[in-house]
Amino acid sequence: MNDSSTPPPPPPESPYRPPSHGEGRLGGGQPAGTGNLLPWEERDRLGFVTALVETVKLIVTNPTDAFSRLRVDGDMASPILFGVILTVISVVFNQLWSMLFGSLITALSGDAEAMAFMTGFGALQLVAAVAFTAIFYVVFLFIGAGINHLCLMLVGALDNSQLGFDGTLKVVAYSSVSGLANIIPFVGGIIQLVFALVLLIVGLAAVHKTTQGKAAIAVLIPVAVCCACIAVLFAAFGAAIMTMLGAAMGNLNLNSL
Amino acid sequence: MSRQTALLWGGVALALVALSPLAPYIVDGLWTCPFKSVTGVPCPTCGTARAALALSRGEVWHALTQYPLPSLAWILFVAGGFYSLWLGLTKRLPISLPKRLPVWARISIVVAVAANWIYSIVSQ
Numbered sequence: 001m002n003d004s005s006t007p008p009p010p011p012p013e014s015p016y017r018p019p020s021h022g023e024g025r026l027g028g029g030q031p032a033g034t035g036n037l038l039p040w041e042e043r044d045r046l047g048f049v050t051a052l053v054e055t056v057k058l059i060v061t062n063p064t065d066a067f068s069r070l071r072v073d074g075d076m077a078s079p080i081l082f083g084v085i086l087t088v089i090s091v092v093f094n095q096l097w098s099m100l101f102g103s104l105i106t107a108l109s110g111d112a113e114a115m116a117f118m119t120g121f122g123a124l125q126l127v128a129a130v131a132f133t134a135i136f137y138v139v140f141l142f143i144g145a146g147i148n149h150l151c152l153m154l155v156g157a158l159d160n161s162q163l164g165f166d167g168t169l170k171v172v173a174y175s176s177v178s179g180l181a182n183i184i185p186f187v188g189g190i191i192q193l194v195f196a197l198v199l200l201i202v203g204l205a206a207v208h209k210t211t212q213g214k215a216a217i218a219v220l221i222p223v224a225v226c227c228a229c230i231a232v233l234f235a236a237f238g239a240a241i242m243t244m245l246g247a248a249m250g251n252l253n254l255n256s257l
Numbered sequence: 258m259s260r261q262t263a264l265l266w267g268g269v270a271l272a273l274v275a276l277s278p279l280a281p282y283i284v285d286g287l288w289t290c291p292f293k294s295v296t297g298v299p300c301p302t303c304g305t306a307r308a309a310l311a312l313s314r315g316e317v318w319h320a321l322t323q324y325p326l327p328s329l330a331w332i333l334f335v336a337g338g339f340y341s342l343w344l345g346l347t348k349r350l351p352i353s354l355p356k357r358l359p360v361w362a363r364i365s366i367v368v369a370v371a372a373n374w375i376y377s378i379v380s381q
Contacts, residue, residue: 075261076259076261076262076265077261080265135272135276138265138268138269138272139269139272139273139276142265142266142269143269143334146334149354150366153354153355153356153357153358154358154363154366156357158356158357159356159357161356164258164354164356165258165262165354166258166259166262169262225300225301225302225370226300226301226302
């Protein structure tokens, strides 16, 4: 027979804690809008350009702090928009260097017709590259995040994760900052690849609350298995657009080149 | 996975199908596998682009027999995207991915990648 004066035991604590709209910072109780978010996610308050620049600076100088500020809620538009903008800037510089050095080479050859073609072709490439970048970026972002997330699941790096696949997608999107290395001609691509790997390792460790060792293994598995083919694939889609344009423009006689 | 992400996956799947006519141009623009260039042996994921090209042309059987694992991955990715899109549009619960794969699943993935690699070396 139960004693009615004895209070019933409290219900067991649910392991599931749904994200609250009041929460901003990952894993913390800070309400949104208090300044503990990424500057980009407070661009309404800071202004578009200021938020973009400050976020880039924060990710470059203190990536651990930057990635730990990611929102817990399901806002995917901000990181994807950020990634698209940074990738467009990267592609523009890539194309500009190609145009510049391509035009220099044809200028040295002294062929006016070829030079006019290169200049026009380069400008058309630039416009097409920017137009297609957003579409291809989102596609490759999702595929890349999916591969990284699968590798994280393989190495058991998600046991303490709150964000799951959304967190991986956000880290990959914000790691697009590495594309700014393309501002440097010739070696920018290599710097971009290395910087991207570093940002991914630090970001995934911070977001999923795992060790950088596990995050590094997860990031490097695709690189090792694919012998950097995937990294080359991401870096080369700009070249693919150039080839596509070349095929679409048909047979222009460049025998003098 | 949030509803936004589920819809995004669906959008990516739609984009892949819509852009499939451009696949021949994109594949032509890609770099040759550096591993194969140096060693003469295809890398574990060689054939991924060619599988996408074959699938974009509707040559499903050819893709599955020549590049089995990459073709299967592409098909599952696109099918999963359409399923996620349906879930998102009908406001059902989004897919919940496991945090950790069971041991049998991890072993299966490694074995599948290794078997596909051996198959691509033997059939080249």
